[in-house]
Amino acid sequence: MRAVVIGTGPAGITAAETLRAQDPSGSVVALSTEPYPPYSPAAMADHFLTGRDETLYWKGDGVAERLGIEERREAVVGAIDVDNREVVLGDDERIPFEGLIIASGSRLHAPLEGADLAGVLDFKSMRMANGLIGRVKRGEARTALIVGNGFIGVELSLLLADLGVDVTIIGRRTWIMPRVLDRATSAVAEQGLAHRGVKLLLGVEADAFVGTPSVTGVRLQDGRVLEADLIVAATGVKPHIEFLGGSGIVAEWGVHVDDNLQTSVPGIYAAGDVAEARDWLTGERFVHAIFPNAVTQARVAASNLLGAKLTYEGAEAMNSLKHLGIPIVAMGTIDSPDDVLRWSSGQSLRSVYLRDGTIIAAQLAGDIRSAGVYRSLMLRRADVSCFGRGLVEPGFDIGNVVWDALAAR
Ligand SMILES: Cc1cc2nc3c(=O)[nH]c(=O)nc-3n(C[C@H](O)[C@H](O)[C@H](O)COP(=O)(O)OP(=O)(O)OC[C@H]3O[C@@H](n4cnc5c(N)ncnc54)[C@H](O)[C@@H]3O)c2cc1C
Structure with missing residues (x-):
């Protein structure tokens, strides 16, 4: 098959790799707006802090040559x-496909008013991140204001603080990462930010970017x-969907896909981040813009494009700082x-959210060793009511206690 992939981010390059692996005699053209090899945005902060490239260019040097795909940079689909x-x-x-x-x-x-003013920076892509961090490394910036107290704002604030910048986060909500963390977990994160010198201006509405x-x-x-x-x-x-106008491909917030990740x-x-796929828990269409979802969806989409009939199990919400x-x-x-069950000791906090005896969410700070167990129980929709408060208490995840108890039911 002659396949085209728009994007060489985690989803795009995984799709291209899957297509090549399953259809060695086909051809793949992968397009990207940026001048860089396929990279993982999740690794940008580490890259700028340590200078390491391995996790940023996560598919390795020369991935296009290795896979035998035609990778075209600065090729913007209109x-x-x-x-x-x-x-x-x-x-x-x-480009035919x-x-x-x-x-x-x-x-x-x-x-926000003024968001298109020259000099408004962001940390969403390598192109923007290079410009932003370049200014810091050239000694042009000693202070920073970050508007937005979500995940990317917090991640960037820590990077800037480590690079010696005096950083303030402005957030409309009264706690950080409000879409992801509850107040209790957020309070632990806020202590961590304060310890690193990041200032928080929360419950404050930014109206506009200003300057001439x-x-x-x-x-x-x-x-x-x-x-x-x-x-x-x-x-x-x-989601990046501007180029879909007039195509007939149905999109609202993101591109609508069915359970095989096919569009209309x-x-x-x-x-990936562009697709409004089903949430594994609610079944509703939602964009959970995280790396593992992008990669899993890309594998399913590419396999199905080649004729498999894989059903996508649903996107997960999962974040870590x-x-x-x-x-x-x-x-x-x-x-x-x-x-909601909670347990805390010192800086460690566990909160488990339950509905009808099953776990619908878990948040851990400090000691996060039980994260894998909670995730596994959550994805299996296991009835955990037998554990009562023990679910959040120390020792819950030790040995085979959990699995033995579940197996005995
Ligand atoms: C700072 C930061 C930290 C993050 N940390 C984490 C983390 O810790 N854990 C986690 O799970 N997730 C994290 N994420 C989210 C994760 O990086 C994304 O979910 C993931 O990158 C999505 O992959 P994607 O391929 O769908 O999209 P993207 O990575 O956005 O890639 C999109 C690709 O499409 C191309 N493109 C766009 N428009 C066009 C066009 N018109 N023509 C041609 N090409 C086009 C772009 O050039 C790019 O190659 C982080 C994101 C950021 C920004």
């Missing part, structure tokens, strides 16, 4: 001509204007539990 089965690049070049995988990921979502001709500060809703050398937007991400157009699949100093893991969705 449209998809579904009738003629062609991808149309910005310069009107047309028999099968197509859309893995165009996500971009910064900054619905380039950005110099952030105006708050109460009229105050805060200034800094670096002004960063970390207000969320949005036969022979065109989507995977890698550079805080206190390990934190959050999984599942904390909405509408019928019970």
Whole structure:
């Protein structure tokens, strides 16, 4: 098959690799807007801190040559001509395909006045991250304001603090990573941030990025204007779907896919941050923009494009804070539990969210050794009511206690 993959992020390069492995006589063209080899955005902070490349370029040097794919950088897709089965690049070049995988990921979502001002930075792609960190490394930036208290804002704040920048996070909600962490777990993370010198300005609404001709500060809703050398937007991400207009491929927030990850157009699949796939728990369409979902979806989408009939089991919500100093893991969705069990000691905190006797979410800080056990029980939808409070108490995950108890039921 002549296949085209839009994107060489974790989803795109995994799809390309899967296509080559399962269809050695076919051809694969993989397109990316950026000038870099396939990389993992999740490894950017580590790369800029340590200079290490191995996890950033996670498929290794020369991955395109090794796989025998045609990888084209700075090739921006402007449209998809579904009738003629062609991808149309910005310069009107047309690339024909028999099968197509859309893995165009996500971009910064900054619905704030002045977000398009010159100098508003973000940490969503290597191109932007290189510009941002380049300024720090050249000694041009001693202070930074990050608008947005979600995962990327927090991860960037830790990197900047490690690079000696005086960082403040501005967040509308009153606790950090509010879409992922509950207040209790967030409080542990906030202590960690304070320990690393990151300042938090929470419960404060940023109104606009301001400055002429380039950005110099952030105006708050109460009229105050805060200034800094670096002004960063970390207000969320949005699937990259601009080029789908007029194609007939159905997309709302992200691209709609069925349980085989096929879009509304036969022979065109989507995977990764761009795809609105089913949530494993609720069954509702949702974008859980994390690396493992991108990779799993890419494998399923590529296999199905070649004729397999794999059903995607559903996207998981799972996050971990890698550079805080206190390990934190959050999984599942904390909405509408019928019970929440908590255990804490010192800086360690475990919270397990239950509904109808099954785990729907778990959050761990400090001692995170039970994370794998909770995840496994959650994904199996195991009835854990037999454990009672023991579920969160020390020793729960030791030995075969859990599995023996479940097997005996
Ligand atoms: C700072 C940061 C830290 C993160 N940390 C974690 C973490 O710890 N754990 C975790 O699980 N996840 C993490 N993530 C999320 C994870 O990186 C994403 O879920 C993952 O990168 C999604 O992969 P993707 O291939 O779908 O999209 P992306 O990685 O966004 O790649 C999209 C690709 O599509 C290309 N593209 C886009 N539009 C076009 C176009 N019009 N034409 C041609 N090509 C196009 C881009 O150039 C790129 O190659 C992090 C993300 C960031 C930004």
